């Protein structure tokens with residue numbers, strides 16, 4: 001691990017337009033469980049797919065119940081060592097951007113400006129009407145949810161369903177975010193895949209695209225990933241520990 005971190009430090013020192021691609025693993029040290037964590041909210045609750053949410057009122061009530069339960073559990077989470085290290089690399093002009101699968105808002109909280117951040121799976125900090133697109137703040141939804149004894153409110157303008165601005169299974173990927181991620185990836189010299197099992201399509205396509213385009217592919221994850229075989233450097237260790245070691249190298 002020590003030798004691998006020294007290699008990583010060398011690569012980061014020479015990086016000019018890197019892309020960091022992050023998954024749930026970068027936020028576990030902040031207290032937010034990843035998808036596979038035993039006992040985590042995501043393993044206890046089967047995800048509600050987009051069609052069920054849209055067509056079924058009980059599913060909407062359940063989705064919002066979970067959202068507010070998560071807020072109670074992780075609402076106060078702060079950026080971790082990985083988030084801070086990436087914000088620093090961006091500030092130094094080594095990274096061109098951060099592409100994330102996370103919906104927790106912790107890259108923004110670490111000071112990364114929106115123009116350098118691509119959220120592939122959206123954001124859970126506000127909601128929109130699925131029919132007319134009107135934006136609603138979570139406090140507004142919560143007030144109505146609680147006052148009605150746990151019923152998800154519909155849009156007052158058009159009666160459409162209101163959903164957090166996240167992308168669910170079965171929901172189309174956000175076109176603009178996919179385009180921006182593709183542009184960053186096509187131009188990068190180093191692609192850092194951090195804390196993702198790299199199984200969720202189409203997000204896992206970006207590391208492959210980077211490699212084909214001639215970038216160096218670095219994977220940091222405590223478990224093996226689907227793409228370890230094609231990477232130039234693989235570090236199986238804790239993300240926070242790795243960036244701490246690199247900072248000292």
Ligand code: NAD
Pocket residue numbers: 022023024025026027028029032033034035036037042101102103104105121195196197198199200220221222223237238239240
């Ligand atoms: P994943 O759960 O499939 O993979 C996370 C990976 O991170 C795992 O392979 C795990 O071994 C590794 N990991 C966990 N903690 C680590 C640490 N401290 N150091 C090193 N490695 C660590 O996550 P994914 O690929 O990001 O996909 C899950 C999907 O669910 C995402 O698309 C995301 O939208 C959603 N999700 C988001 C959050 C969040 O916003 N924080 C959390 C859970 C799930």
Ligand code: ZN
Pocket residue numbers: 129130131132133134155156157158159160
């Ligand atoms: Zn509406």
